[in-house]
Amino acid sequence: MRRRTKRILSISSIVFVLLVTIFIVWFDWNMIKPYVERQVTEKTGREFVIRDLDVRLSLNPLISAEGISLANAEWGTEQPMLDVDKVAFRISLWDLLLGDVVLPEVSVARSKIILEKSADGKRNWDLKKEEEKEAELPEIGKLTLEEGQLTYRDPKTETDVIARIFTDPAADAREMPLDVKAEGKFTGLKFKAQAQGGKIMSLADKTLPYPIKASADVGTTHAEVDGTITGLEKLAKMDLKLNVQGEDLSALYPITGIVFFPSPPYQISGRVEHQKTEWSMKGFSGQVGKSDLGGDLLFDTGGERPILRGDVVSKVLDLNDLQGFIGARKAPQPQDTPAEKEKKKASIEAQKDRILPDQEFKVDRLQAMDADIKFTGESIRNKDLPVEHLVTHLKIDNGLLAIDPANFSVAGGNIIANVTINAREETPSGEAKVDFKRMQLPKLFPKVELTHGSTGVIGGTAKIKSHGKSVGSLLGSADGRLGLIMSGGQISNLMLEVVGLDGGEIMKFLVTGDKNVKVRCGVVDFGIKKGIMTTETFIIDTADTNIIGEGQISLVDETIEMKVSPQPKDFSIVSLRTPVHIGGTFKEPTVYPDKMLAIRVGAAVVLGIFATPVAALIPLIETGPGEDNDCKALIASTKQPLPQHSQGSKKKDGPKKH
Structure with missing residues (x-):
């Protein structure tokens, strides 16, 4: 009886399995499509459609679906959000019985995905969520992508990129x-990129470093990276070798969100590491214009505002490469559009007769991030200025820029500047204190031959307050004071005679040689009001000659109206009695005696010296009325508060008497 019962049960089991098998084989799987579509639609809040569904039985059944689509958001640019021609995957029944979902093979053919944001910041991938619990991804063995396309659009940032994604047929051997190739527009700039990455499913492991090698062109910027990324979705950790080059460092702002000042063409390479909110580039090196750069940078996005910290060193610094820092305008570039080229040409044309930069500050960028950068220029390259070394510390705090200090080694001495620019308001305001310490006269003007036999140390200070949207407008609205003192040393006698236009003495020195004259004192003191520099004191007192000056220098329109009156202390029958005038503009100054034709000189004008003094010699009578001046009194006068009544008004009553 028991045998019979067992036989019946065995036959029943076989029949059941056969019936199930027949049912599965002949079952039309499309009958469950409505259920699947309804479930996905309810969970996502978007219409979900499957055109055809099929299952082929085996120990690892092959399930395939064709014509899959998921609707885009109502505000989306086009429908659908997801469109897949065919998805096929095998599922391991044995692992399924054990409670695990394992897919040994998955292939996706001809898929299109659109990820986009609306103008008000909505994201089309924010689907309806009924459960807060994060779904676990199945384990996938081999994944094959064929003709995949991903589109990303963000009208707010002017981004519209199409990426084509596929895996190599010989994926297991690589x-x-x-492989990814992308092109389009990124932050309003032309964009093109290509990349290679590891196996796609390794991206699901947030602890496994994912290998990547990529290059991209964004506008005029070209970048190459090679390294690993851990947790690609949130960029939890990164270790990449980076090489970036371009026409202008400031072009990196819309790409990276990091503010750099305008620069000449550059190339920088280093290793980028990222953990949590910090992005670091330690030991980077590169070239900006004719200057080399190296050091460490750290960009931290974890605070109220992102902050850039760094310690940067240039072993050989060309000062021309810093012109963008003070707002110098840039010439049209080959990559500029015709409209951009015309705009730059017009801008440069309007600025051609001026020296002070009028390029407006980008206030929004100064407010976009904070900074704490130390910069050292170990050796300075500049053919016009005797600058030897530079150390500066720049800080930006919510639009308040402070340079504290900028220490220039100049002509054997120092120029130390402390500058603040407050860009928290629509119109920035600025304050500056500049100290001039122990600068040597012959080194200060190395190109002026008449100073080569001179000695003497120059010092002084300047303090100004101002407001404006550019360096030019800040100086053009400045209020304050500038004072310079030369104490001790010697000055070329030939220089003094040239200033005094003493023809007889000049001819004697040209024949028998120059001699030096001891300097008793030299004081130059300007009051500054609304960008107009007006002389309060201007005297150089030597044993041979007094030189007294008066006039104005306009930082508003960059013009000079100065009169220098030499008073020789000796008698000469061929000395010019009338004063010498310095006029013209900063860019094209002129020097001329009263009622005489102007003689044009170069930009380096030193104490009224002009390039061809012999042309101005006129035989006149000089009585030598000059008197010695008290240097202590002159120096003390530069330390007194600036008289309120004399600032900003043009003098009309002749030279100031001392």
């Missing part, structure tokens, strides 16, 4: 089987 360490980096994923």
Whole structure:
């Protein structure tokens, strides 16, 4: 009886399995499509459609679906958000019985995905969520992508990129089987990129470093990276070798969100590491214009505002490469559009007769991030200025820029500047204190031959307050004071005679040689009101000659109206009695005696010296009325508060008497 019962049960089991098998084989799987579509639609809040569904039985059944689509958001640019021609995957029944979902093979053919944001910041991938619990991804063995396309659009940032993604057919033989090619517009700039990556499913492991190698062109910027990324979705950790080059460092702002000042063409390379909110580039090196750069940078996005910290060193610094820092305008570039070229040409044309930069500050960028940068220029290259070394510390705090200090080694001495620019308001305001310490006269003007036999140390100070949207407008609205003192040393006698236009003495020195004259004192003191520099004291007192000056220098329109009156202390029958005038503009100054034709000189004008003094010699009578001046009194006068009544008004009553 028991045998019969067992036989019946065995036959029943076989029949059941056969019936199930027949049912599965002949079952039309499309009958469950409505259920699947309804479930996905309810969970996502978007219409979900499957055109055809099929299952082929085996120990690892092959399930395939064709014509899959998921609707885009109502505000989306086009429908659908997801469109897949065919998805096929095998599922392991044995692992399924054990409670695990394992897919040994998955292939996706001809898929299109659109990810986009609306103008008000909505994201089309924010689907309806009924459960807060994060779904676990199945384990996938081999994934094959064929003709995949991903589109990303963000009208707010002017981004519209199409990426084509596929895996190499010989993926198992390659360490980096994923290929990506993308092009379009990124932050309003022309964009093109290509990349190779590791196996796609390794991206699901947030602890596994994912290998990547990529290059991209964004506008005029070209970048190459090679390294690993851990937790790609949130960029939890990164270790990449980076090489970036371009026409202008400031072009990196819309790409990276990091503010750099305008620069000449550059190339920088280093290793980028990222953990949590910090991005670091330690030991980077590169070239900006004719200057080399190196050091460490750290960009931290974890605070109220992102902050850039760094310690940067240039072993050989060309000062021309810093012109963008003070707002110098840039010439049209080959990559500029015709409209951009015309705009730059017009801008440069309007600025051609001026020296002070009028390029407006980008206030929004100064407010976009904070900074704490130390910069050292170990050796300075500049053919016009005797600058030897530079150390500066720049800080930006919510639109308040402070340079504290900028220490220039100049002509054997120092120029130390402390500058603040407050860009928290629509119109920035600025304050500056500049100290001039122990600068040597012959080194200060190395190109002026008449100073080569001179000695003497120059010092002084300047303090100004101002407001404006550019360096030019800040100086053009400045209020304050500038004072310079030369104490001790010697000055070329030939220089003094040239200033005094003493023809007889000049001819004697040209024949028998120059001699030096001891300097008793030299004081130059300007009051500054609304960008107009007006002389309060201007005297150089030597044993041979007094030189007294008066007039104005306009930082508003960059003009000079100065009169220098030499008073020789000796008698000469061929000395010019009338004063010498310095006029013209900063860019094209002129020097001329009263009622005489102007003689044009170069930009380096030193104490009224002009390039061809012999042309101005006129035989006149000189009585030598000059008197010695008290240097202590002159120096003390520069330390007194600036008289309120004399600032900003043009003098009309002749030279100031001392």
